[in-house]
Amino acid sequence: xxxxxxxxxxxxxxxxxxxxxxxxxxxxxxxxxxxxVVLGLxxxxxxxxxxxxxxxxxxxxxxxxxxxxxxxxxxxxxLTLPLxxxxxxxxxxxxxxxxxxxxxxxxxxxxxxxxxxxxxxVGNLPQLGSHDGIGNLPPLSIAGHVLGGRAFTWLTxxxxxxxxxxxxxxxxxxxxRALRALRGGRIMLQAFGADIRRLKLLVFVHAAVLAAxxxxxxxxxxxxxxxxxxxxxxxxxxxxxxxxxxxxSLWGAIIGSGAVVVARDLLQDIVPGLTGATGATELxxxxxxxxxVLQRAPGGITGRFAPPPRLPRAxxxxxxxxxxxxxxxxxxxxxxxxxxxxxxGGLTAANDISLSVEKGRILGLIGPNGAGKSTVFxxxxxxxxxxxxxxxxxxxxxxxxxxxxIARAGLARTFQHTxxxxxxxxLENVAIGAHARGGCGALASIFRRDRxxxxxxxxxxxxxxxxxxxxARAEVLAGQLSQGERRTAEIARALAxxxxxxxxxxxxxxxxxxxxxxxASLLHQLRAEGLAILIIEHDMRFLLDLVDRVVVLNFxxxxxxxTPDEVRANPAVQSAYLGEGEA
Amino acid sequence: xxxxxxxLLAQDALTSGAIYxxxxxSLVMVFSTTRILLIPQGEIVSLSALTxxxxxxxxxxxxxxxxxxGGLVVxxxxxxxxxxxxxxxxxxxxxxxxxxxxxxxxxxxxxxxxMTLTLxxxxxxxxxMYRLAFRPLARAPTLVLLIVAMAVHVLLTGxxxxxxxxxxxxxxxxxxxxxxxxxxxLRLQALVIIGTAAVLLTAMALYFGRTLGGKALRATASNAxxxxxxxxxxxAAGEVAFLLAGLIGCISGMLISSMTTIYFDTGFMIxxxxxxxxxxxxxxxxxxxxxxxxxxxxxESYASFYASAFKDVxxxxxxxxxxxxxxxxxxxxxxxxxE
Numbered sequence: 001x002x003x004x005x006x007x008x009x010x011x012x013x014x015x016x017x018x019x020x021x022x023x024x025x026x027x028x029x030x031x032x033x034x035x036x037v038v039l040g041l042x043x044x045x046x047x048x049x050x051x052x053x054x055x056x057x058x059x060x061x062x063x064x065x066x067x068x069x070x071x072x073x074x075x076x077x078x079l080t081l082p083l084x085x086x087x088x089x090x091x092x093x094x095x096x097x098x099x100x101x102x103x104x105x106x107x108x109x110x111x112x113x114x115x116x117x118x119x120x121x122v123g124n125l126p127q128l129g130s131h132d133g134i135g136n137l138p139p140l141s142i143a144g145h146v147l148g149g150r151a152f153t154w155l156t157x158x159x160x161x162x163x164x165x166x167x168x169x170x171x172x173x174x175x176x177r178a179l180r181a182l183r184g185g186r187i188m189l190q191a192f193g194a195d196i197r198r199l200k201l202l203v204f205v206h207a208a209v210l211a212a213x214x215x216x217x218x219x220x221x222x223x224x225x226x227x228x229x230x231x232x233x234x235x236x237x238x239x240x241x242x243x244x245x246x247x248x249s250l251w252g253a254i255i256g257s258g259a260v261v262v263a264r265d266l267l268q269d270i271v272p273g274l275t276g277a278t279g280a281t282e283l284x285x286x287x288x289x290x291x292x293v294l295q296r297a298p299g300g301i302t303g304r305f306a307p308p309p310r311l312p313r314a315x316x317x318x319x320x321x322x323x324x325x326x327x328x329x330x331x332x333x334x335x336x337x338x339x340x341x342x343x344x345g346g347l348t349a350a351n352d353i354s355l356s357v358e359k360g361r362i363l364g365l366i367g368p369n370g371a372g373k374s375t376v377f378x379x380x381x382x383x384x385x386x387x388x389x390x391x392x393x394x395x396x397x398x399x400x401x402x403x404x405x406i407a408r409a410g411l412a413r414t415f416q417h418t419x420x421x422x423x424x425x426x427l428e429n430v431a432i433g434a435h436a437r438g439g440c441g442a443l444a445s446i447f448r449r450d451r452x453x454x455x456x457x458x459x460x461x462x463x464x465x466x467x468x469x470x471x472a473r474a475e476v477l478a479g480q481l482s483q484g485e486r487r488t489a490e491i492a493r494a495l496a497x498x499x500x501x502x503x504x505x506x507x508x509x510x511x512x513x514x515x516x517x518x519x520a521s522l523l524h525q526l527r528a529e530g531l532a533i534l535i536i537e538h539d540m541r542f543l544l545d546l547v548d549r550v551v552v553l554n555f556x557x558x559x560x561x562x563t564p565d566e567v568r569a570n571p572a573v574q575s576a577y578l579g580e581g582e583a
Numbered sequence: 584x585x586x587x588x589x590x591l592l593a594q595d596a597l598t599s600g601a602i603y604x605x606x607x608x609s610l611v612m613v614f615s616t617t618r619i620l621l622i623p624q625g626e627i628v629s630l631s632a633l634t635x636x637x638x639x640x641x642x643x644x645x646x647x648x649x650x651x652x653g654g655l656v657v658x659x660x661x662x663x664x665x666x667x668x669x670x671x672x673x674x675x676x677x678x679x680x681x682x683x684x685x686x687x688x689x690x691x692x693x694x695x696x697x698m699t700l701t702l703x704x705x706x707x708x709x710x711x712m713y714r715l716a717f718r719p720l721a722r723a724p725t726l727v728l729l730i731v732a733m734a735v736h737v738l739l740t741g742x743x744x745x746x747x748x749x750x751x752x753x754x755x756x757x758x759x760x761x762x763x764x765x766x767x768x769l770r771l772q773a774l775v776i777i778g779t780a781a782v783l784l785t786a787m788a789l790y791f792g793r794t795l796g797g798k799a800l801r802a803t804a805s806n807a808x809x810x811x812x813x814x815x816x817x818x819a820a821g822e823v824a825f826l827l828a829g830l831i832g833c834i835s836g837m838l839i840s841s842m843t844t845i846y847f848d849t850g851f852m853i854x855x856x857x858x859x860x861x862x863x864x865x866x867x868x869x870x871x872x873x874x875x876x877x878x879x880x881x882x883e884s885y886a887s888f889y890a891s892a893f894k895d896v897x898x899x900x901x902x903x904x905x906x907x908x909x910x911x912x913x914x915x916x917x918x919x920x921x922e
Contacts, residue, residue, distance in 0.1 A: 051726050053733070098903060102910045105620055105725055109862060110906050112855065117899035124892040236733055243730060280745035287738025294731050295719050 017150040032156035034257035036214040040207030046247035049183035053235040054111035058208040060230025062215030067134040092208030123227040133226025173445030188419040193407035193436025246300030320455035331395035334532035340389035349375040357532040367553035382406040412499035414490035422479025430461040433496030464492040483510040504535040600880025601780035606857025607872040609828040615804035616824040622732040625854020626739035627832030631705040632840035636752035645746025653711035709829025743847035751844035
């Protein structure tokens with residue numbers, strides 16, 4: 001029954017143009033055109049956390065492309081559709097390559113800058129009609145039959161449907177999971193081999209292509225283009241529609257667009273008598289509404305009246321087999337560090353550290369607070385680059401490799417401060433671990449060619465949860481898990497990447513006694529399976545009972561190495577932990 | 584280009600650079616104390632320019648509505664939270680300013696009187712804006728604050744259009760005419776602007792360097808939690824920052840209104856250019872922001888000579904490399920990522 005609801009809604013929508021008068025058809029057209037742009041903005045801003053004021057510029061690039069080629073080169077609009085999409089996508093690719101590395105508020109400010117530059121450029125180019133624009137565009141027609149009135153509304157809403165499906169399919173995929181984790185999850189994503197730059201570029205171009213689709217439709221609906229509707233105020237409007245509808249919700253994109261388009265029309269009809277100037281009231285009202293929404297109802301209309309929808313994992317077979325394991329590495333030791341040194345200004349956080357872990361061995365890394373343990377982890381995983389020394393993974397030099405490359409080569413880690421996405425389920429979080437093992441790209445996801453692989457990714461994630469005894473919690477939001485469950489989930493996610501070498505950063509912190517015992521037996525089992533494990537831990541009894549060898553750090557120096565018994569008896573270690581003279 | 588034109592362009596560059604510098608400094612101050620990118624600072628500029636123009640014409644400026652309504656809402660919120668004294672003050676002060684304006688508007692007050700009145704009307708708007716729009720969201724992520732700032736900008740533009748209409752206004756210069764120095768004509772008003780900016784920038788430097796209040800603002804800017812621990816309330820610091828920004832914005836608006844025609848939406852562009860200067864300084868350094876402002880004034884002035892139609896294209900397109908350069912510098916010492 002529930003599955004039928006979207007079809008019923010689509011059917012009602014399709015029937016609407018039959019009964020509505022032209023006035024409402026026009027409003028529906030404008031709502032649809034805006035919704036297509038705002039759907040892209042939801043992916044980009046609401047989900048991906050990249051605020052853009054520049055979407056209107058992409059609408060404009062596409063509209064001007066089709067305007068120029070249909071009026072100057074006499075091409076059919078159906079030919080200029082792929083052309084407009086391609087030109088806009090290329091522009092987005094170029095702008096994205098230049099600006100998407102910008103952090104925080106620099107990125108939104110850059111969207112202001114380039115969209116204003118483009119606006120004034122087009123307005124001053126006589127080849128593009130300057131501020132007067134280009135007129136007399138051909139209407140859309142099929143076999144001489146002009147698509148006007150109802151037909152155009154159907155076409156527009158058909159495009160909305162496609163845009164919606166493309167966005168939903170993308171979110172419900174391997175790429176989509178990474179995208180949903182992007183905000184604040186950069187370091188974690190890289191640790192599982194996701195290419196952040198590519199991901200950002202991808203969603204930026206996707207949003208631009210949606211804007212382009214809207215621009216092409218707009219140009220042939222109005223049959224006239226000029227710079228004004230693509231200026232910065234339009235760009236701000238799209239963002240406001242997303243905020244009002246609910247910036248992280250795909251339905252919010254449609255609802256927000258409809259609310260703004262209809263409200264604007266009402267304001268223009270009813271209020272002009274009250275004020276001297278046209279447009280003043282809507283500016284005043286929309287500004288006020290957005291401030292109030294952000295203060296009182298950050299989830300917008302959809303967030304206010306409906307709980308955030310769980311993303312359904314559509315059409316996944318439940319009896320898929322987990323992903324195939326990676327070919328075993330044989331070169332020993334699996335992980336080796338030689339003379340690692342890292343200085344931060346005057347502080348030497350790690351000085352000449354050497355260690356190695358073999359297949360089926362557990363190495364402990366201990367030391368008092370500030371000894372440099374986390375720095376060593378960062379050096380091994382590629383988060384920071386050493387000033388001197390080398391890191392070898394199964395004999396391969398990975399010293400200067402990127403974090404993502406190291407992750408893909410078979411090194412997985414957990415984080416001391418758990419980095420789970422609270423708004424994603426436990427199962428989805430663990431599935432992120434298998435990110436680098438999948439190969440389906442965004443296009444495959446959008447066209448749903450990724451279902452078999454998705455099913456295997458989730459089978460992999462579920463298998464790890466089962467192994468760690470968390471399968472009953474698979475569909476719980478990670479934000480609702482206990483501390484112990486979060487720690488275990490970190491390990492499950494790391495294991496989902498099928499690592500050769502596993503780095504655990506204080507996995508037992510905050511665990512109860514029984515949980516620690518469970519963890520210890522799991523690690524024994526992993527060792528028996530041939531994993532090389534490096535573990536940082538403060539609980540000495542837990543650690544020394546578990547590991548084969550121990551490396552002890554103090555103030556960035558390696559002060560001891562040996563079996564647990566050797567280290568326990570080492571006077572330098574005793575004085576580091578207990579203070580001078582008390583050993 | 585001959586020497587004369589170059590000198591005239593330099594004069595233009597310095598004049599607009601001085602205005603952008605004032606705005607850039609105020610934007611840096613507000614951002615560093617509150618993490619807010621104060622896009623609507625441009626509206627304070629245009630509202631004060633239009634208010635001054637309206638007073639010159641002997642009209643009661645429509646800005647009073649904003650002051651009155653805003654003051655009323657702030658007072659109401661204060662009363663609701665039980666702060667009766669604050670509520671009374673927020674009724675009394677805007678009330679007094681409105682009464683004074685209505686009484687005096689029809690008389691010729693002289694330039695000084697009109698400017699004082701404009702300052703009294705427009706500078707409090709900045710504080711009202713902080714209290715109503717931003718303070719309830721003090722803990723929100725920077726990007727939410729940015730969207731709120733954009734919304735306030737849109738709201739104020741709408742208000743400005745509503746009460747002042749789409750026509751542009753220009754005010755009388757404080758000092759009309761030109762003098763000739765070494766064969767070079769100098770507009771006196773340009774000297775007034777550059778001089779005022781220099782005085783204000785010096786005053787700001789002294790305030791931040793020498794006074795307790797200024798140091799408290801700097802403390803909040805560098806570490807809000809630390810400042811709170813030593814007894815500085817970040818909200819109070821935010822309020823002071825907005826008040827100062829309001830004063831600077833007003834003065835900038837009154838200064839520039841004699842050099843160029845101001846429309847309801849002119850402030851946005853002026854403010855954005857101030858922003859670009861502030862960005863060059865990484866939204867952190869006051870002297871760099873001032874230098875960046877003069878640079879932008881220069882680019883704009885020479886661009887308008889060589890390719891006047893593409894003046895704004897050039898200014899805004901040049902921001903991209905600046906942003907990338909700035910981002911490279913900042914990424915070397917960045918903090919943990921924000922949700």
